[in-house]
Amino acid sequence: MSHVLKVRNLFKTYGHGDIFRDVTFTLDAGETLGVFGMSGCGKSTLGRCIIGLEKNYRGDVEFNGKNLRRLSNKKFRLERALMQMIFQHPEMSFDPKMRVIDSVTEPVCYHFRKDREDVFSELKPLIKAVGLRPDQFYSYPNQLSGGEIQRAMMVKIYSLSPKLIVADEPTSMLDMSVQAQVLNLMKSLQKERDTACVFISHDPEVMRIMCDRIAVLEKGEFEIMCKREFDDYSENFHEGLPL
Ligand SMILES: Nc1ncnc2c1ncn2[C@@H]1O[C@H](COP(=O)(O)OP(=O)(O)OP(=O)(O)O)[C@@H](O)[C@H]1O
Numbered sequence: 260m261s262h263v264l265k266v267r268n269l270f271k272t273y274g275h276g277d278i279f280r281d282v283t284f285t286l287d288a289g290e291t292l293g294v295f296g297m298s299g300c301g302k303s304t305l306g307r308c309i310i311g312l313e314k315n316y317r318g319d320v321e322f323n324g325k326n327l328r329r330l331s332n333k334k335f336r337l338e339r340a341l342m343q344m345i346f347q348h349p350e351m352s353f354d355p356k357m358r359v360i361d362s363v364t365e366p367v368c369y370h371f372r373k374d375r376e377d378v379f380s381e382l383k384p385l386i387k388a389v390g391l392r393p394d395q396f397y398s399y400p401n402q403l404s405g406g407e408i409q410r411a412m413m414v415k416i417y418s419l420s421p422k423l424i425v426a427d428e429p430t431s432m433l434d435m436s437v438q439a440q441v442l443n444l445m446k447s448l449q450k451e452r453d454t455a456c457v458f459i460s461h462d463p464e465v466m467r468i469m470c471d472r473i474a475v476l477e478k479g480e481f482e483i484m485c486k487r488e489f490d491d492y493s494e495n496f497h498e499g500l501p502l
Pocket residue numbers: 273274278296297298299300301302303304305461
C-alpha cells in the first residue's frame with residue numbers, strides 16, 4: 260500500500276533562523292500523527308508546508324504519490340481539494356457576510372460544477388452525523404456557537420472527501436465539554452472514511468486521545484515517539500509550557 264503522505268528531509272527557515280530541520284515521516288490512510296510542542300516551536304508552519312500553503316522550504320512533500328512542488332498550478336489545485344486544513348479559529352474560514360450554507364457548499368459547487376441545493380441535499384446525512392440541523396446552515400456564522408461553527412467546518416471539509424486533514428489546534432478555543440464532543444466527532448468521521456490526519460496541539464491529553472504516533476517539535480528538532488516515551492516527555496509540560 261502506498262503512503263498518503265511522505266515528508267522527506269524538510270527544512271524551514273525564517274529570517275531569524277531555523278524553524279525545523281530534517282523532518283521526515285510517512286502517514287497511511289486512517290492514521291493520525293500528532294505534532295506536539297510549545298507555543299512558537301513551528302507546528303503551524305510545518306502544517307502549512309505539508310498542505311502547500313507555504314511552499315518556501317527545502318525537502319519534499321509527496322501527497323497521493325505526487326511531489327506537490329512539481330505539480331502545475333492546475334494539478335496542484337486538484338490535489339489540494341483532497342488535503343484540507345482545520346484551523347483553531349474556524350469562524351475565520353467563513354465569510355461573515357455569507358450564509359453558512361453558501362460557504363459550506365461553495366467548494367463542491369466549484370470543483371464539481373454542481374447546484375447549491377443538490378450539494379446541500381447530498382450533505383444532509385453528514386449534517387446529521389455532526390449533530391446539526393439543516394436549517395442552521397441558513398444562518399450567518401455569527402449566529403452559531405463556536406462548537407456549531409467547528410461542526411459546520413467538518414461538513415465543509417468532509418464534503419470534499421479529503422484523503423488528508425491537517426488539524427491545527429481545532430478545539431483549543433472551545434470549552435472542555437464541547438471540545439470532547441468535537442474531538443469524538445472528528446475521530447469517528449476519520450475512522451469511517453479512513454482519512455489520514457496530522458493533528459497539531461500543545462495539549463498532551465488531546466494528543467493521547469487523538470493520535471496513533473506523536474512527534475515532538477522542539478528547538479527545530481522533530482522526533483517521533485511511542486506513546487510511553489511521550490508520556491514521560493510530556494510530564495514536564497503544562498498547557499504547552501515547560502514546567
Ligand atoms: N510568515 C512568517 N514570517 C516570519 N516568521 C514567522 C512567520 N510565520 C511564523 N513565524 C515565526 O515562526 C515561529 C513558529 O511559528 P508557528 O506559528 O509555526 O508556531 P506554533 O508552534 O504553531 O505556535 P502556536 O502554538 O503559538 O500557534 C514563530 O517564532 C513565529 O513568529
